[in-house]
Amino acid sequence: MTNNEFIFLNNTYTIPTLLKAQVLKTYWETSHSERKLVRDKYGRLFHYRFDEEMSFDDRSDRLDYLWVLVTDEKDSDSLIELNNLSLLREPYIAADETGWVGVHEKNK
Numbered sequence: 001m002t003n004n005e006f007i008f009l010n011n012t013y014t015i016p017t018l019l020k021a022q023v024l025k026t027y028w029e030t031s032h033s034e035r036k037l038v039r040d041k042y043g044r045l046f047h048y049r050f051d052e053e054m055s056f057d058d059r060s061d062r063l064d065y066l067w068v069l070v071t072d073e074k075d076s077d078s079l080i081e082l083n084n085l086s087l088l089r090e091p092y093i094a095a096d097e098t099g100w101v102g103v104h105e106k107n108k
Contacts, residue, residue, distance in 0.1 A: 004016075004099075006101055006103055007103070008091070008093055008103050008105070009044075009069075009091060009105060011042050013040075013093070015065070015095050015101065017040070017041060018038075018040060018046075018048075018065075018067055018093065019065075021038035021039060021040045021041070021046065021048070022038060022039045022040075023036050023037075023038055024036075024037045024038060024039055024045075024073070025037040025073060025076070027080050031052075032051070032052040032054070033050065033051050033052070034048065034049065034050040035047070035048070035049055035080060036048045037070070037073055037076040038067075044069060045069070045070045045071070045072065045073075045075075045076065046067040046068060046069055046070060046076075046093075047067070047068045047070050047075075047076040047079045047080075047087075048065075048066070048067050049064075049065070049066040049068075049087060050063070050064070050065055050066075051063075051064045052064075061097070062096065062097060063096060063097035064094070064095075064096055065094065065095040065096070066087060066088075066092060066093070066094050066095075067092060067093045067094075068087060068088075068089055068091075068092045069091045069092060088104075090104045090105060090106045091104060091105045091106055092104050
């Protein structure tokens, strides 16, 4: 496994692979925010969220990525009104512009 690969629910992932997931439904898409229902290469469905927080003090913009595993389109639809910490429902994958990745699976 390379440094940018990680294991999620017994499968190997990378952030670039997740970013190329098949888009099934777009809730909204702007240059600074996105919400979509996507299917990954393993057939898993995710509610995907991207947010960019602009920085005006010569620092890099903050980029937040989140993939929340969902059971179906209706499950994804139910997450559309949630933001920030209320959207962190396990299992999920979170990442940011620094290369940090957080993988959260349900406790067994």
